[in-house]
Amino acid sequence: MSQKITGVKASAGIAIGKAFLLTTPDLQINTVAIEDSESEIQRFQEALARAKNDLEDIVLRVEREMGTDHADIFKAHLLVLEDPELVDTVKDKISNEKTNAESALNDIAQAFIVLFEQMDNEYMRERAADIRDVTKRVLSYLLGVPFAGLGELTEEVIIVADDLTPSDTAQLDRRYVKGFVTDIGGRTSHSAIMARSLEIPAVVGTQGITRAVQPATLVILDGHEGIAIIDPSEEEIAVYKRKQADYEAQKAELAKLVNDKTVTLDNHHVELAANIGSPEDVAGAIANGAEGVGLFRTEFLYMGRNDFPTEEEQYVAYKHVLEHMGDRPVVIRTLDIGGDKHLSYLALPEEMNPFLGHRAIRLCLDNQELFRTQLRALLRASVHGNLKIMFPMIATLEEFRQAKAILEEEKKSLVNRGIVVSDQYEVGIMIEIPAAALMADQFAREVDFFSIGTNDLIQYTMAADRMNEKVAYLYQPYHPAVLRLLHNVIKAGHAQNKWVGMCGEMAGDPIAIPILLGLGLDEFSMSAGSILPARQQLSRLRVEDAAKQIDTILQMSTSAQVEAFVKEWLERV
Amino acid sequence: MVEKKIVVQLAQGLHARPAANFVKVATTFSSEIKIIKNEKNVNGKSIMGIMAAAIGKGEEITLITDGADEQEAMTALEKALTEQE
Missing domain, CATH: 1.10.274.10 (PtsI, HPr-binding domain)
Structure with missing residues (x-):
């Protein structure tokens, strides 16, 4: 009888092999x-x-x-x-x-x-x-006891261990080690990180695999589901061999696209970018074929510490991202705190409706020293790459004008001090408030770009807190009301020759992608892991076909109708 | 003997890589290197000693170098405590 053991998904992939029990000498x-x-x-x-x-x-x-x-x-x-x-x-x-x-x-x-x-x-x-x-x-x-035995492997195995030390993982011979499963550890433990960088399947934190497995027993490891099957049946082996082949084929297919541009069947180019939360995320973005950074959330710089980050610290972080991305565009969003994001060293009063309260650009315009420090760091970093500065939560033109005027003041004072600032950077806004989406034609005359933040735009449009499970059903990305707003923003941007991007979850959603393509979105920014699948999907679509569906979609009456329509359309192509 | 009060400017304090970097620089000098934090004495050539002292950004420590190359050591180590790699 086979036995199934569950653990933490540490690294994707499927492996089938004999167990090698790594015991401590x-x-x-x-x-x-x-x-x-x-x-x-x-x-x-x-x-x-x-x-x-x-x-x-x-x-x-x-x-x-x-x-x-x-x-x-x-x-x-x-x-x-x-x-x-x-x-x-x-x-x-x-x-x-x-x-x-x-x-x-x-x-x-x-x-x-x-x-x-x-x-x-x-x-x-x-x-x-x-x-x-x-x-x-x-x-x-x-x-005089030999140190670990991983160096002497001669056949393909799955390593079973209490935990893998850095020395163990360094000795892993990829020819023979097909995967590993451990008793302890989590997604961010050393062994899990190594497994992902070596691209071998791993399940960690099973709390007992070493006691359940005998040496040389056959084990199936499923890194997608986080399970290990000990002594599997013939049927289970057959099922997982097929899954393994499918996964490998899909991975090989996607890997070919890493260095490609994102182009549709009818040769229309869109940009696929990554959302990142820290400078270290740049490596993952590049490895996944990002053509830019569509959203760099700067909050991380301010969180988990006791005081505001200095201009110098911020400069170093922005420079790192810009330099690593080279010519590729990098959209950096200015500080977005308040709402559900707090800083231990900045006292913010309790609010009845934090998501409708004093947050993001509203807070920055009231705490100008904080804002100016970040803007100086951004301006100084502007010479190191292709920078685009983005203000979040803009509701009115006055807010944008005020933020931009402060930016200009800081630029002037840096230049007067003999500090070089690029002339090439762009200044845009995040569209996440319905008022800004409706007034996009007015904004388009003054901004360099729009990036649509759908997570908030949807919750503000539907008046439904996305954290509240009771109203979660109202969080409807495909609702025609949302799509009409997107249509309005993209149309307005293009009328003034401004590019329009999107940096919410929606940009990487396979159902939303064909609609967004049809609406004319220029840049799709998503988590790095979604880029290659999106590139593959887009390479099979035609922008001309997608554009033809838009009138029909915008006239639909419910989200469910839109979803069913797109699914059927995708099956046809 | 040279002694100097220094405020650590490294973004992450004297942890991990900066600590390793500090020790690497310290071991190139023959002088004895000491860090004093809250009256606790740490050997500046000991990676474990330094990491265990958990010296954060903005903390003031006293750096002491003592030996033939104490001046050079002080200059190089002050740099390691105040400038990002």
């Missing part, structure tokens, strides 16, 4: 009195040197196979091995207490591990695992 430490402390210290130094050698090899291999960033952790391990607080203290202990090297090292390392494990910062707690990992490596040399 037996590092039994006995405290032994020694006579010759000199030669014991010598023995410790030799074990250190061999561990260092290993790590240096690993750094080189990881840099070559996975990139410099992934090697950083092993460089940190090397620093631990060279740490005088560790090395000298162990030596002192050996000579003062006449104790063996294993026991001295283990005691000192444990003290550090406990210290780090007690810290209230998750990052620091993870460093305890690093110290443990490094210590094990040296101990295994001292004890």
Whole structure:
């Protein structure tokens, strides 16, 4: 009988293979009195040197196979091995207490591990695992026990382990390791991140897989569903082989599109961009073929800290994103807090209706120092790429004019101080308030672009809080009321030769994409993972056909009608 | 011996990469390097000691360098504490 075990989806894909149980080598430490402390210290130094050698090899291999960033952790391990607080203290202990090297090292390392494990910062707690990992490596040399067995694999396996340490993952040979499943860990644990970057399926945090599996038992791993099937039936194997083949074929098909432009069957180009929340997200955007960044949410810079970020910190973050995107456009949205987003160091009064309250541009125009600091950082960063500045929650033209005037003032004062500011950046607004959508023709004369934020636009149009489950049924992206607003905004933008984008969830939705294409949307910004599927979908559509459907769609009376119509239309093409 | 009070300017404080960077710079000098935070003494060449001290952005520490190359060490390390890589 097969057995199904559920865990956390850590990395997508399907693997079928024999279980390889990775057990920790037996590092039994006995405290032994020694006579010759000199030669014991010598023995410790030799074990250190061999561990260092290993790590240096690993750094080189990881840099070559996975990139410099992934090697950083092993460089940190090397620093631990060279740490005088560790090395000298162990030596002192050996000579003062006449104790063996294993026991001295283990005691000192444990003290550090406990210290780090007690810290209230998750990052620091993870460093305890690093110290443990490094210590094990040296101990295994001292004890003459081989360190892990992953280097000696000769057949395709699925690794089953309590957890995988960074050293384990670095030794994974992709020829043989088809996937892994662990007892502990979450989506952001080291092993999960590594699995995604190696693109091998993984399920973590099963809390018990090591006890349920015998070595060499057949295991099916489904990284999409986060399950492992132990000792599967013939039927299960057949089903998953088919799923595996489908997934691989689809992935290969999508991967071909990474460097392509997004072009429809009738040769119409639209831009597919990524929504990002931190500078580090740029790498994922590029890896998924983003033609730009359509929304960089700057809130992250302000959150999880005790004070406002300085102009310099912001400048560094914006510059990073702009430089990495090169010529590709980067839309950076100015601070959008208030509503459901709060800062611990900025006291905001309780509001009856926070989503209709003092948030985003409204708050920035009232707290000008905060706003001006961000604008200066943006202006200074403008020389490093293709910058587009976007103001959120604009309801009236006066708000836009005031925000733009402040931007101009800051630009002038920077230029007067001899600081270079680009002349090429654009200034636009996010359309998320129905008033702005209806007045788009007036805005279009003064802005450089529109980006439609559908998440808020839909909730304001339908007067339905998207967080409230009881009214969730009113959150209807395909409702003709919403579509008519989109139509109005895009038409108004184009009449003044301004480009129009969209940065809400809707832009990556396969049902919405054909409608948006027909409406003439120029830029679709979505989470990075949706870009390639969207590019594939668009390559099978014709803008001419899509445009012809728009009149019909806009005359429909319900969301359900629109959805059914689009589904049927998609089946025809 | 050279002693100087320094306010740490690194965005993430003296954690992770900046800490590793600091140790890398510190170990290139023969002088003894000490960081004093809240009267606690940390060996400036110890990655674990520095990370355990959890020195955040905006915190003031005292940096002490003592040895043949103490001046050069002070200049280089002050830079490592105040300038983003």
